[in-house]
Amino acid sequence: MEPTIAIIGLGFVGLPLSLVYASKGYSVIGVDTNQQLIAKLKLGQTNICEPWNEKTLQESLIESLQNGFFYPTCSYEEALSKATEIIITVGIPVLSDGSLDYRMFDIAAMTLGRFLKPGMTVLLRSTVPPYTTRNRFKPLLEDQSHLSAGKDFYLGYASERMAEGKAYEELTSMPTPVAGINETSLTKCSALLSKICCEVVPSKSMEVVEMSKVVENLSRDVNIAMVNEYAQYAHSLDIDISQVIAVANTHRRVNLLSPGPGVGGYCIPNAYYYLAGVESRCDHLSVCHMSRKMNDLRPSTILSIAENEVKKVGKDPSSAHFALYGIGMKDYSNDLRLSPSLEIIKLLKEKKYQYRFFDPINPWEDVGRCEHINEFLEGADCLLILNRHDDESIHRLDKIKKLMSSRPVIIDTRSFIDMEKARKKGFFIFRC
Template structure:
């Protein structure tokens, strides 16, 4: 019998966990290393809050099956993984704090790997990074602490991760994947490893910087596109026509692909992307005015949504609103950098009480309620910030029985409602 391929995935978050399980499902022995003790304890117990599935099998079942088969070993201690495997995949992020990329996590994981690195090991970076990070930040740490050299003793490669949360398993398998390395041998070794989980094209690129930069630009291009449609939404609203209908019409042009406006842009990837490009651009003396303005436009949308909510509220009534959906996008459990959370903060700052309902987001907030009815109780209106399974968006009887005032309202940022239906139910609708 041939030995299973041994892989260690560092970081067991939205990318790392489904990636680790994708290798385990295909017979690899996979160590998953994360510094978050609570997360690792939950994973060991077969618990995850992620909303992923592979061909209708939920990630919860996949996790339990792979734990039971002994093919997935979550741990906070990297030492066994470093001794027993020879493929190290990094999915640890670079957070942005006050506009600055924070390298501390990626540096820490590089040090952990370096201390156990062996000749002929592969280190494959899949995090989204500031262009140049693999060569200029990670490689020196690996070499210095291990005493090994990247293009002589071990393999070092970069392959961007392009999945969307909620479609991770399917996109690991089917999304064309870019790959490059410090040398050709590193690139080929990484491509061979990736071919275990992907059936799609593995596209070799001439340098790691090409792949790193392409990834950041993919994300920035979405930020700019969304900023554009958020601006278009202001125009169509003033004109008295529906932005979603306009976009649907415009997208029938085969070379046009407008994204959808919403309450802002959230999640880890898109809001951070500009801040990965900006410091490098500054260093190179390149002005990124368009991308900077796009970021600013998207950051301002939550304030616009708050203005919409306030103008629908009756000053004589208790200042309470119900919020449906706290995730950074529809059908997600991820509330990192979520515009919904920003909107709640701004509302609270205005003295407005928020009662939110989101059955998918596990984060505890004092303003989060256990049911739709609790969120609606005594509110003047509803603000829709993300679609979720488990939110009954058309339960008008419940809305009427719980909402107060003569003109209860819905502010819809997600194109959930048709005006005729809402008005027939006796509510006022405002869309973005």
């Protein structure tokens, strides 16, 4: 069986995307420059946790390798000697000064350009600043291939809207906007998407689709900054923010997201910088800018709240034991990129406070790591709930009470524990 679709970049997006095509009977060749990753994939190993059509992602990977529908490689040459349709999922990281690091993206485009042949369809699915497909990606492909986009090969851009943890469902059922450099490119790219996705949304402009993808992420950043502010306000009045949000969201035109310890991952925190960098148009983005700053500061705000509550029960934070539950960038996730929990750990280290953490799915190594929940809770003065996980042990309040020290404080940033029940059992619990 000859592979027909090449997926470039086999990370949190590219691997599930490859396996969705493979599971629908398409032959996929996956390309990644990370040799260790390719070696692991060939052995059927992946660290990505995704519930997968009633299987795990790893089981689906093994199945697709065995039945020959998925083949991973480091070689663009090999992949493009077989594929006629190509999807790119290599991202553009944001550096600590807010500038964009295009190195991986440009290398991917140039290498692809070198092996591009007439008649191929190229669909960019990375999240990018507006005009990237037209003004950056296309010239790199054309310079290397000496082919013309829209004439010799087909070029388009599509949003990637999947959320980690829901990849299978969202890659197949989330409406997916797409645009092409010309009408034929749009038709070819729509056909490629329609092989797996039940609702393709054609648009006339690649820039509209590029910008819509970024503002979808940015609007979540702003919404989260707003609810975090409400959460702090509610905490100051001892009102349960999760109940406030549940009641407010019964209004049909209101959709408040959940507060949390900050905003992590590769998508939402980067969105502001994808727009702000475009021709210095950041003057038009003051609400987004402020929200980004607030979300960046959120881990230190959470730690200050924890320190204050510890002081209120008569303990000194510098000798207290802080126990952090969940270190992923969001609930149920083992993606650590820009994780707020890791930022809190960094701050605890700087303050030389005593800390430990427990996470049932993240293998991250650090001195504070606890393998067992009992060891994690034993003698802890302040428990910070930073992620939700499918883990019953954190709901056993009697057991937690026995293990933690006297006057135990809980800072529940994920509205995970029943506050009323916990207070009745003698916990000093707060949502914020």
